[in-house]
Amino acid sequence: MLNAVIISVLVLVVLSLLRVNVVLSLLAAALTAGLISGMSLLDTTNLLVSGMGGQAETALSYILLGVFAVMIGYSGITGFLVKNLIHALKGKKAFLLLTIAAVASLSQNLIPVHIAFIPILIPPLLQLFDRMKLNRRGVAVSLTFGLKAPYVMIPAGFGLIFHGVIVDGMNDNGMSVGYADIPLAMFIPGLGMVAGLxxxxxxxxxxxKEPRDVDMANQEMAVNMNEELAFTKFHFFTIIAIIGAFAVQLISDSLILGALAGIALMFVFRVIPFKSGDTMVNDGIKMMGMIAFVMLIASGYGTVLEETGAVDRLVASTTEMLGDNMLLAAAMMLLVGTVITTGIGTSFGTIPILATLFVPLSITMGFSPLATAALIGTAGAIGDAGSPSSDSTLGPTAGLGADGNHNHIWDTCVPTFLHFNIPLFIFGLAAAMIL
Incomplete structure (x- = not known):
């Protein structure tokens, strides 16, 4: 039971629940994994640092997107959206939450920007949420649903990448499966997420839910509802900058270049005065810098777990207890996936690890290719929702916590873990036994 994966993930979860900062919790978990595996503190630290580069591009993307989001908020264009929403959605909480989930879903398949839309859309809506007495945990669940369910179920955008990772992992390890099979395999687990939402x-x-006391010093992007808002040329230029950023991202397939293009256009059109550049960058880092650092450290933590062989040993010890019980085998594989993905914080990065370990086991136990795909895909997705180091939870917290009024662990991670991981486990288990 003294497996480095289990113990280190427990350290991560317990410290996070005790409100220890997620960066410190991740560092403690990584060092714990190294020590349990027999490595020295120095060697573990060096391995952690060497693995941080795996998410360097993502981290820089998020910081630049944060700067661009602050610039858009500064332009005041989001005020029109908020004022109109107040009149259109008054008393319609469920419709608002479903709309947020739908918008988030578009970010995975139709307009693949992932969490980039959150710091642009959500902070200006915080005052609207408070006026509607809306529980922000419901917003966090809606956002996380939109960030996960579409790529789990739909083979387009990030979903095509996710399904491709499953196909490659299974084929490389001796079980033939095609792209057309994955949507069928993941349909039932995806229904579990719909039920959770x-x-x-x-x-x-x-x-x-009565809003908490808001620190107005941190509510820089909130909109004054009594303010008379007139459409100006700067609002028009902001729209052009957003379109330009999106076009560059699609052409170059780079979030970094897209965000830089948007930032440059905001300066060129003088929406943002050059003298305010330092303020915009500082505020952008304040908004998204935490996500960037967490992604870097989570990548290093994943490297520690892989290089020490802790994941292999966890699965090997699990298979010894299974016998020929397919139901127990499926349940144990999903539990292993939950532990690994909760720690590493990425479905995409976990799938290749799980495929290497699960495919031979599935062949031995007699699972079909569709059932195996469902197990691998669900096991990779099941810990992502609720993981303190996942961008599926860090993104919603970055938007909902813009006024300092939303806790990452208790207001995002715990609700999303309960509402998605439990139904994912149940529906994933059903898929493995049916398919």
Whole structure:
């Protein structure tokens, strides 16, 4: 039971629940994994640092997107959206949450910007949420649903990448499967996420929730509802900058270049005065810098787990207890996936690891290719929602916490873990036994 993966993930989860900063929790978990595996503190630290480069591009992308989001907020264009939403959505909490989930879903398949839209859209809506007495945990669940369910179920955008990783992992390890098979395999687990979302919206977070006291010094992007807003040329130029950033991203397939293009256009059109550049960058780093650092350290933590062989040993020890019980085998594989993905914080990065370990086991146990794909895909996705180091939870927290009024662990990670991982486990288990 003294497996480095289990113990280190427990350290990560316990420290996070005790409100220890997620960066410090991740560092403690990584060092714990190294020590349990027999490495020295120095060697573990060096391995951690060497693995941080795996998410360097993502980290820089998020910081630049944060700067661009602050610039858009500075332009005031989001004020029109908020004022109109107040009149259109008054008393329609469920519709608002479903709309947020739908917008987030577009970010994975139709307009693949992932979490880039959150710091642009969500902070200006915080005052609207408070006026509607909307529970922000419901918003976090809606956002995380949109960031995960589409790529789990739909083979387009990030979904095509996710499904491709499953196909490559299974084929490379001796089980033939095609791209057309993955949507069929992941349909039932995806329905579990839909059930979790509906339960959250219509049952868990249906009642009014009085807003907490807001530190107005941190509510820089909130909109004054009594302010007369007129459409100006700077608002028009902001729209051009957003379109330009999106076009560059699609052409170059680079979030970094897209964000830089948007920032450059905001300066060129004088929406943002050059003298305000330092303020915009500082505020952007304040908004998204935490996500960037967490992604870097999570990458290093994943490297420690892989290089020490802790994941291999965890699965090997698990298979010894299975016998020929397929139901128990499926349940254990999903539990292993939950532990690994919760620690590493990425479905995409976990799938190749799980495929290497699960495919031979599935062949031995007699699972079909569709059932194996469902197990691998679900095991990779099941810990992502609720993981303190996942961008599926860090993104919603960055937007909802813009006014300092939203806790990452208790207001994002715990609700998303309960509403998605439990139904994913149940529906994933059902898929493995049915397919």
């Amino acid at each position: 509906l339960f959250a919206i219509f049952i868990s977070y249906r009642k009014d």
